[in-house]
Amino acid sequence: MLELIGIVLFALLIALSIALHEVGHLVPAKKFGLRVPDYMVGFGPTIWSTVRGETRYGIKWIPLGGYIRMIGMLPPAKDDPDGKTRAMSTGRFAAMVAQARSASFDEIQPGDENRLFYKLPVHKRIIIMMGGPTMNLVLAFVLFGIVLVGIGLPQPTLSVAAVVPCTPSVEQPTGAALPSGICPEGTNPTPAFSAGLTSEDRIIAVDSFSATDWEQVSGWISQNPGAETTVTVDRMGQILTLPLVVAEVTRPVYDETGMETGEIQTVGFLGMRPSFEYERQSIAAVPAFMWDLTVRSVEALISLPIRVYELVTDTLIGGGDRAMDGPVSVVGASRLGGEIAAMDSPVVSKIATFLGLAASLNLFLFLFNLLPVLPLDGGHVAGAAYESVKRQIARVRGKPDPGPVDTARLLPVAYVVAGILIVMGGVVIWADLVKPISLG
Numbered sequence: 031m032l033e034l035i036g037i038v039l040f041a042l043l044i045a046l047s048i049a050l051h052e053v054g055h056l057v058p059a060k061k062f063g064l065r066v067p068d069y070m071v072g073f074g075p076t077i078w079s080t081v082r083g084e085t086r087y088g089i090k091w092i093p094l095g096g097y098i099r100m101i102g103m104l105p106p107a108k109d110d111p112d113g114k115t116r117a118m119s120t121g122r123f124a125a126m127v128a129q130a131r132s133a134s135f136d137e138i139q140p141g142d143e144n145r146l147f148y149k150l151p152v153h154k155r156i157i158i159m160m161g162g163p164t165m166n167l168v169l170a171f172v173l174f175g176i177v178l179v180g181i182g183l184p185q186p187t188l189s190v191a192a193v194v195p196c197t198p199s200v201e202q203p204t205g206a207a208l209p210s211g212i213c214p215e216g217t218n219p220t221p222a223f224s225a226g227l228t229s230e231d232r233i234i235a236v237d238s239f240s241a242t243d244w245e246q247v248s249g250w251i252s253q254n255p256g257a258e259t260t261v262t263v264d265r266m267g268q269i270l271t272l273p274l275v276v277a278e279v280t281r282p283v284y285d286e287t288g289m290e291t292g293e294i295q296t297v298g299f300l301g302m303r304p305s306f307e308y309e310r311q312s313i314a315a316v317p318a319f320m321w322d323l324t325v326r327s328v329e330a331l332i333s334l335p336i337r338v339y340e341l342v343t344d345t346l347i348g349g350g351d352r353a354m355d356g357p358v359s360v361v362g363a364s365r366l367g368g369e370i371a372a373m374d375s376p377v378v379s380k381i382a383t384f385l386g387l388a389a390s391l392n393l394f395l396f397l398f399n400l401l402p403v404l405p406l407d408g409g410h411v412a413g414a415a416y417e418s419v420k421r422q423i424a425r426v427r428g429k430p431d432p433g434p435v436d437t438a439r440l441l442p443v444a445y446v447v448a449g450i451l452i453v454m455g456g457v458v459i460w461a462d463l464v465k466p467i468s469l470g
Contacts, residue, residue: 032372033371033372036368036369036370036372036384037364037365037368039367040364040366040367044360044364044391045093046169047169047388047392048071048072048096049096050165050166051162051165051166051395052069053165054161054163054164055159056069056161057161059100059147063145064145064146064147065084065142066085066099066101067084067086067137068085068088069087069098070087070088070089071088071093072089072093072094072095073092073094075090076088076089077090077091093360094360094455101137101147102138102142102146102147102148103134103147104131104437104438105148105433105434105435106131107131108433108436127438127442130438130441131438134438149434152415156411156415159411159414162399163396163399166393166395166396169392170396171316173385173386173388173392175313177382177386177389178310178316179310179312179313181310181378181385182310182311183309184306184382186243186304186306187306188232188234188247189304190228190229190302190303191304191306192302192303193220193222193227193229193303194220195207195211195220195301196214196217197213197217197219197279197301198217198279198281199214199216199217202214218277221277221300221301222301226272228265232265233247234263234264235260235261235262236250236251236259236260236261236262237254251276251298251300252299253297254298255278255299257275257298258274258275259274259276260272274300276299276300277301278296279298279299281294281296324397327390331397331398335454337356337357338357338458341458342457345461346460346464352466352467352468354467357458359459359462361462361463362459362461362467365466367384369468370383370469371384373469404440404443404444404447405444406447409440417434
């Protein structure tokens with residue numbers, strides 16, 4: 031039941047992100063006087079709609095995006111200033127462009143002549159198209175702010191949360207014992223288990239130094255395999271000194287994102303896990319946190335085609351496991367939201383993880399929509415910026431105003447890009463249905 035609630039809640043968060051993205055386009059478009067016939071969340075058949083003023087607001091069945099429809103998105107051809115096609119265009123692409131241009135001008139009603147998108151100054155067009163991604167960025171900042179400032183980041187403490195019974199191995203990396211309580215072949219009881227540490231203990235000192243934080247303790251243990259030492263703990267007010275020998279284990283090396291690098295290292299190991307407490311951050315920590323995530327998200331965007339290809343060859347065809355850092359659709363993200371809700375962990379931990387996932391998704395949507403290709407928002411921004419540069423050059427050279435950039439000529443490219451995105455999205459959605467990423 032909790033999993034279903036989590037799926038529904040996360041799907042609603044995604045719908046809210048989509049709705050706010052389109053509001054980011056809608057508000058400046060209306061502010062600048064454009065006529066906006068439609069504001070829709072979703073695609074496909076309409077579930078619900080209502081008309082307010084000159085705009086129809088609605089929700090559609092397929093929650094994979096949304097749109098607003100603005101009048102005059104395509105400028106007329108240079109040899110057709112009033113937008114009425116006079117000659118039959120030849121060629122498939124030319125006919126496609128002419129048909130789209132004609133459909134665009136058929137929407138213009140009396141009184142719309144000065145309410146057309148392509149007639150707006152460049153800076154206003156950029157503000158309209160950047161409004162959507164900016165809303166995703168703002169939402170990401172708000173959600174990360176709630177997580178970092180309102181809840182905090184989990185920090186390990188010196189309190190022992192659990193004692194691992196057996197030294198980890200390739201076959202049993204968690205160090206769990208067999209159902210009989212005996213360690214699997216090739217492993218031994220951990221020093222912490224043998225010394226009698228419990229979840230009621232708080233570490234006071236290790237070896238000859240007083241413990242100040244978990245990083246200090248774990249760092250010393252890792253660097254001293256085989257060392258004979260003592261661990262001093264506070265057990266419900268009683269101070270105990272427990273002698274032990276640090277075990278030596280071989281473990282994989284992980285990078286900063288938590289992925290295995292393929293290397294191994296020999297380190298010291300006691301076999302105890304710390305408890306965590308949430309430590310609230312200052313508001314200044316939010317931009318730095320988002321910048322680090324932005325860098326990783328840009329790297330993920332650059333490698334997205336390769337990741338989708340690997341998803342097909344290694345997972346869907348090859349039967350391998352899903353990569354935890356691989357692409358995920360809104361379907362997969364909603365399933366992860368359900369898993370988070372069903373986790374056996376404190377409520378505050380669930381909320382922080384849930385909101386962090388939603389914030390990360392909005393940050394990715396912000397970056398994805400900035401890609402300078404049509405039909406994405408970044409493509410329209412790039413076209414407007416190019417038009418501004420052309421006009422500046424013409425002005426400096428004393429040439430006539432070249433007029434608006436004919437974005438209609440890029441429609442074939444936009445259709446190809448849209449087709450690629452649909453195929454890639456379909457692959458990821460299918461993978462999320464048949465072999466979803468799991469947090470377990």
